[in-house]
Amino acid sequence: MLTIVKGPYLQRPTTETMTIMWETSEPAAGQVDLWASERIHSGHRGNYKPPERLVSSVRHAEPATIHRLALRGLEPGTLYFYQIYAENAAGERVQSGPHPLKTAVPRGVPFSFTVTSETGGYSGFDVTDGRINRNIFRRMGQYRPDIALFVGDLVNDGHRYEDWETYFFGPGKEFLRSTPFYSCLGNHEDHAEWYDAFMDFPSPRSYYSFDYGDVHFTCLDSTEWIPSASYPHSAGEIRPGNAQFDFLVRDLEAYDARWKVVFFHYPPYVSGGYQVEDLRQICPLLERYGVDLVINSHTIVYERSHPLRSGQVDEEGGIVYLVAGGAGAMPEWLLPKREWHTSQSLAVPHFLQVTATSSRLEIRAIDEEGRLFDSFRIRKGNDGKKTYD
Ligand SMILES: [Fe+2]
Incomplete structure (x- = not known):
């Protein structure tokens, strides 16, 4: 039938x-x-x-x-x-x-998007029979976002066909029907052929960029730079001459969008376990080309950094790094002491709701019951000067 x-x-x-x-x-x-x-x-x-x-x-x-x-x-x-x-x-x-x-809004028109991740990475440990994923999708839907970002580990095993329905397309059915989404590769996708088969991202697909309203989004494949064989260290390819590195330089150079948001799976800054410090090699590039926000996952917690520049807190123009470890919560993955770069952190299943206008990015972190537990704003003047509150 x-x-x-x-x-x-x-x-x-x-x-x-x-x-x-x-x-x-x-x-x-x-x-x-x-x-x-x-x-x-x-x-x-x-x-x-x-x-x-x-x-x-x-x-x-x-x-x-x-x-x-x-x-x-x-x-x-x-x-x-x-x-x-x-x-x-x-x-x-x-x-x-x-x-x-x-359809996508043009420049100058406000819009909103949601962000989550780990619908499958966590579900490998999930004893709630998918309740968390269903709650997260339902709550995100209540905000009626224009688009959604998923920061990897959508499934537990990307090579297993059933996983794509169990962890992602099943619980996300209603949400995904009317909310276009983008995703980046996590280690659980493992570059499986199903990722390519079920998604339709811009070329070259494992990393890419797109515009929406006043935001230029760049998606990277951090698992290409940090292959599982060398994890958590890079294969030494985060440098000019590497195809993805050169793409990132060209991409950030070419776009003069009001806001630049970069998202990829492994977090260069997180106080919990699974921080991948080797990825800080791209931070100078992100700083040079005026990236405003970096969104990561992999560590199954929520975390927000202070604005950072040159490896230090810089409240006058640094980049905020968010870990939206999304549809999971591993309290033991938050270490008992915060790092110097940590502003806020919490281990609960959650998603981000972000509103983007030409002068403001408003970011809210919301748990699976719909409770707001962190929010902040980045304002940008006509001269490009940023303030955070
Ligand atoms: Fe991961």
């Missing part, structure tokens, strides 16, 4: 495009219909009328199980509804939708 086994979910949001993905139980042709909808003051689906005008329809006739259809020519920052269909050779047909989607 033909069924939809994953998704639909959203990838690669830009101001003009969106990619819709889903998986079917057997090979089938795929189709996406996109509907326009107007805002009204009352009625169905919150303040939007039900879909009523077909904007575009994309069909992929070649039978596939993992479907990846790109919608183009869309309007920026606009809400649409989409519906997917799949049909196998026997004429069996399944569908899902309509579900809302929103």
